[in-house]
Amino acid sequence: MKLYEQAARTLRQRIDHGVYRVGDRLPSIRALCRELEISVSTAQEAYRRLEEAALVEARPKSGYYVIPREVPTVLPSVTRPAQRPLDVSQWDHVLALVDMAPDEDVLMLGRGVPDLEAATLKPLSRLLATLHRRGGAHDLSYDRLSGSRELRERIVRLATGSGCLLHPDDVLITTGCQEALSIAIRTLAAPGDVVAVDSPSFYGTMQILKANGLKALEIPTDPELGISLEALELALEQWPIRAIQVTPTCNNPLGYTMPESRKRALVALAQRFDVAIIEDDIYGDLSFATPRPKTLKAFDDDGRVLLCSGFSKTLGPGLRVGWIAPGRYRDQVTHMKYVSTGASATLPQLAVAEFIAKGHYERHLREMIRQYQRHRDVLLRLVKRHFSADTGISYPQGGFLMWLELPAGVDCLRLNERLAASRVRIAPGSLFSASGKYRHCLRLNYALPLTATVAEAIRRVGEVATDMVAEAIEHPLADSQR
Amino acid sequence: MKLYEQAARTLRQRIDHGVYRVGDRLPSIRALCRELEISVSTAQEAYRRLEEAALVEARPKSGYYVIPREVPTVLPSVTRPAQRPLDVSQWDHVLALVDMAPDEDVLMLGRGVPDLEAATLKPLSRLLATLHRRGGAHDLSYDRLSGSRELRERIVRLATGSGCLLHPDDVLITTGCQEALSIAIRTLAAPGDVVAVDSPSFYGTMQILKANGLKALEIPTDPELGISLEALELALEQWPIRAIQVTPTCNNPLGYTMPESRKRALVALAQRFDVAIIEDDIYGDLSFATPRPKTLKAFDDDGRVLLCSGFSKTLGPGLRVGWIAPGRYRDQVTHMKYVSTGASATLPQLAVAEFIAKGHYERHLREMIRQYQRHRDVLLRLVKRHFSADTGISYPQGGFLMWLELPAGVDCLRLNERLAASRVRIAPGSLFSASGKYRHCLRLNYALPLTATVAEAIRRVGEVATDMVAEAIEHPLADSQR
Known part of the structure; x- marks a missing residue:
């Protein structure tokens, strides 16, 4: 490790441990040189690294400060989309x-x-290389249609963290979360059917609706609380909705996480109207809250939530490792998975399973x-x-x-x-x-x-x-x- | 290389060069020992290897013979499926x-x-390991939605061997040939529509029809000539057929390759009735004929053939590298590909491209x-x-x-x-x-x-x-x- 990296690391640890708090002024260049016995250019380089890492900011003629917490002054408005089923364009x-x-x-x-480029991802590339070096049929053959048992076991353990009790057989590995969403939607709805979505909504899901001739019913959404349950209830009364598709945790694009009480109420509403929910949790593991928020699936006691997730946002989209916990729709989802791409590639699954098992994840x-x-x-x-x-x-x-x-x-x-x-x-x-x-x-x-x-x-x-x-x-x- | 491997190789080269022809008796164990100066057990082991490789057979009390060509005495009958559109079961x-x-x-x-387990596949595992060892964003990020340019260029060059002149932009990489077929079918047909198929037909394709609510119209098929053009023509007159799905080269399951004249006639028939053809060529590169037979796509002058193929049968299904040349349906197929799984995994594409480029394929x-x-x-x-x-x-x-x-x-x-x-x-x-x-x-x-x-x-x-x-x-x- 280079000298300036050592210096940056020392300062960073102090920030992480609260020695310097948000808004505090950090040691001057001169003080840092004295304390750590480094040159001015090394101290400057160390601060430059911390600035790049968005840990500190330089204030002209004053010095370096731990970056203070910032909150928005104006939030986006509650959305007011057209309250009728529409064909998807765009x-x-x-x-x-x-x-x-x-x-x-x-x-x-x-x-x-x-x-x-995160350093903590490096072991994943190493695992992939090692698995391939072993070579042979292993690389090139199929595993089960539902995916590698090792990975499904790991996913089940991770899912306890979001309040879900799943069995490895409740999970199917997919070719990215996009395939999970695509399969879920095609399992539930036929051309002409209506799917309710939080609005704004991930364009990848909207385009699945388009490709399958489905109509989107966009539901007003609050930038902090998520989909309006009141508007959704009205819509469920008024339209023949086949499924509700939402991203309730670390929403894309709005970033909110629905409060737990509202998640619970959403599942209850779906039960009352006997509608399935397709839950996109692809960003859920990246929640800033500890422990991470519960999924809708955690409140699902009759198997109507199809939970879709994967490792594209936590590890990398190029792996194409996603998964679905399809609840009571397991058989139809298995059929859809088979006709969509057959079994998914084996080796990335094994690499991710090992990455998790070794604590790297x-x-x-x-x-x-x-x-x-x-x-x-x-x-x-x-x-x-x-x-x-x-x-x-x-x-x-x-x-x-x-x-x-x-x-x-x-x-x-x-x-x-x-x-x-x-x-x-x-x-x-x-x-x-x-x-x-x-x-x-x-x-x-x-x-x-x-x-x-x-x-x-x-x-x-x-x-x-x-x-x-x-x-x-x-x-x-x-x-x-x- | 071990002694018995050397001996087996020597004999094999002689068979390949016609020194020993089909049905010929090979040197006795004793003669082989003398000629190659090896032990009896080494000679026996060499012959055991050749037996396993299905090159020679031992005839009791006579010796080893080059395995003679064998042809079936009775072929399967021409099939006579129900001549009406049916829901798919099974x-x-x-x-x-x-x-x-x-x-x-x-x-x-x-x-x-x-x-x-073929030795000629080993370089592929090595390439995959090397690419992963390089590591970093490369492994984990997406390439183009249509797939890696390198691989598409290689595929275009390979396709000249089956009579096709394609541009790299005419090709999209898919997650295995199954995704290519699935996308092609969903692009062309909506629930309730009828798709004509050669019968018997690959179950994976039949199940795509089932999952999408399509009906299969099974067309009588000759075990040497392929789909009956006469029966197909009658069916096209009688039913609103949206697409013809066939595997005309190294058919699965019957193994025939349609004669070129009949392939040409099939494309002409599709033109006359203005119907698209979905051509499954996944086994085509494994044809025993030299040069390999032309695809239907080779006779397609108005872009109505969607050629589906990949490397699952030549390299390994676990790679999940397939491709489609969708002709005039490029835009819809691109959309379907996006909603189905997004871009396909990058690294297996690069490994296959390099495997081809280096002559390994x-x-x-x-x-x-x-x-x-x-x-x-x-x-x-x-x-x-x-x-x-x-x-x-x-x-x-x-x-x-x-x-x-x-x-x-x-x-x-x-x-x-x-x-x-x-x-x-x-x-x-x-x-x-x-x-x-x-x-x-x-x-x-x-x-x-x-x-x-x-x-x-x-x-x-x-x-x-x-x-x-x-x-x-x-x-x-x-x-x-x-």
């Missing part, structure tokens, strides 16, 4: 977001990809949760600094996604066009609605190390957005599609 | 076949799994084709020896699957039950029909090294089947489901 825009070659030189501020989660929470605070500060004061900002309770609501009239599809020259892209809010609502909203990712480049990109987004707000006020009818 | 039986844990101690004579195919062709001949001989003389036997033109037609009245689901005690299983023919026809047929796999254990298992299957034939003659009404 595929072209989703495709533009998800089908970018990884080597294109564009800073993707809107994608749902975690930090893949827990260690990695702890590290990522700390990092993402710090990054959230830094991004909050940057957004407050660079966006107009009336911008609604979500306050994520986990994960690495933030939702901004700009003044009505600002079109974030056009914002992306204007950002093209700066080689920066956000995720326009319209992707998260069946009918392209939320055009004045956008999603940002704070998983990436918040380097000067990222900070500059956020500044640039804020600058262009602010210009557009001004234009919208001057020419309120310029954008006919508003 | 899922329980398919599940029993495909969802067996790999470590269960049962010899699966009916599965569609290639030889995964060609070498491996050459070796496997030689092996499977020899195994086919040996299995033919075993079946002729152990099954009743009126058993119809297919004559596979590639791949590693053989279809047997027992006398009517023999129930192969019951055959499997009776084989349970011997820990042997075949694939019952009824899985290959929408309505459970072909109960008197079965599929065998000859990919595995034809060891004494496998030969004994085949003998046992023949013995039980022969018993059942006798019972069926004595009690023709015993099996009401016949």
Whole structure:
């Protein structure tokens, strides 16, 4: 370990242990040099690392401070989507977001990809290499259709942490959480059927509805409490809803976690109307709360919740390891899994199982949760600094996604066009609605190390957005599609 | 290399070069000892290896002979399925076949799994290990939704060998060929629609129809020429067929390759009735003909053929690397791919691309084709020896699957039950029909090294089947489901 890394680590441990608290001034460069017997440039480099890690900030002519907690001044409004079943559109825009070659030189501020460079992930690559080095039929053959027993056992143990008592046979491994969601939806609904969703909602799920000819009934959603149970109840009375699809924990894109009482009430409502729930928990393990919040599945006593999750947001999407606990729909889900892709690849499953068994997963989660929470605070500060004061900002309770609501009239599809020259892209809010609502909203990712480049990109987004707000006020009818 | 391996290799090269021809007697043990200056036990071991490789056979009191070519005496009949659209059943039986844990101690004579222990596969495991050792974001992140450019370029070059001129953008990588087929079918047909299939037909595809509420119209099929074009034409006149799904090259389960003229005529027929074709070519690269036969896609001048393939039968199903060339349906197929599983895992794609680029794939195919062709001949001989003389036997033109037609009245689901005690299983023919026809047929796999254990298992299957034939003659009404 280099000298400046040692120095940075020493300071970091003191912050973690509360020796220096949020808002405290840290030792000056000179004091640090004396104390640790290092050079000025080493001390400067150590602080630079801590700044990059979003642990400290430099205040001009004052020194370095432990970054204080930051909360949004204005939250996004409670959403008010159309209260009738709609066909889903927006595929072209989703495709533009998800089908970018990884080597294109564009800073993707809107994608749902975690930090893949984390040191705590290294053992996973080593495990994968070792398993492959053994070679032979092992690499190349199928395991059970339901997936490796080892991994299902690990998942069952992890799920106790979210209040679920599952048996390994209650779990099927899928090719990412996307396949879990796709299978769940196709198991429950046929073309023309209506699925209720929290709104805004993950575009991947919305596009599953589209591809299968289903209609989305978007339910108003509170940026802190989640889906409106009152609106959902009215909708259940009024429409023949086949399934309720929600992301109640570390919601994508809003970041809220539904309070436990509301989760319980949601399951009760589904029981009363005899409707199934598809629960997307892909960000759940990244909750900032300890212990992590319970899933809806924890309150499911008659097998109507199909819990979908996986390791794309905690380990990496390229592994394609997801899972589903389909409750009473196990047989149909097994059939759908078989016809969808057959058994999933064996080796990544074994690697993840071993990564968990050896304690690496827990260690990695702890590290990522700390990092993402710090990054959230830094991004909050940057957004407050660079966006107009009336911008609604979500306050994520986990994960690495933030939702901004700009003044009505600002079109974030056009914002992306204007950002093209700066080689920066956000995720326009319209992707998260069946009918392209939320055009004045956008999603940002704070998983990436918040380097000067990222900070500059956020500044640039804020600058262009602010210009557009001004234009919208001057020419309120310029954008006919508003 | 050990001495007996060297000796076996010397003999093998002579057989390959025609020094010893089919049916020739090979040097005696004594002669071989003298010539190669090896011990008797080494010479015996060398011959044992060649027997296991199905290159030579020992004839009692005579010596070792190069195994002669064998052809079936009786072919399976031309099939006569119900000529109306049917719902697909048989899922329980398919599940029993495909969802067996790999470590269960049962010899699966009916599965569609290639030889995964081949020496020519070793470089693939090494490539996978090396790629993972590099580690980092590479392992864990997504590539393009359409898959790695390197692999798509390799596939395009391979496809020239089957008469196709494709551009890398015409190809999408999928999670195995099963996903390619699933996506193709869902792109073309909605619940209630009719899909025409060659019959018998791969159960995986039939189950896709079932899961999506589609009806199968099974078309009579000739065991040497493939789907009956005359019957298909009548069906196209009579029913609103949305797609034709066929496996025209190295058919599963019948093993035929449709003659080129009939492939051309099939595409012309589809054009005349303006119907799309879903072509399953997963076994095509394992054709025993040189050069390998053309695909239907080679005759497709208006983009109506969706060519589905992959590396599950040539390299290994556990890789889950498949692909689709969807012709004019590219946009819808891309959407279906996105909602089905998102992008496919990156690293197996890169490993396969490199395996091809370095010439390993060609070498491996050459070796496997030689092996499977020899195994086919040996299995033919075993079946002729152990099954009743009126058993119809297919004559596979590639791949590693053989279809047997027992006398009517023999129930192969019951055959499997009776084989349970011997820990042997075949694939019952009824899985290959929408309505459970072909109960008197079965599929065998000859990919595995034809060891004494496998030969004994085949003998046992023949013995039980022969018993059942006798019972069926004595009690023709015993099996009401016949």
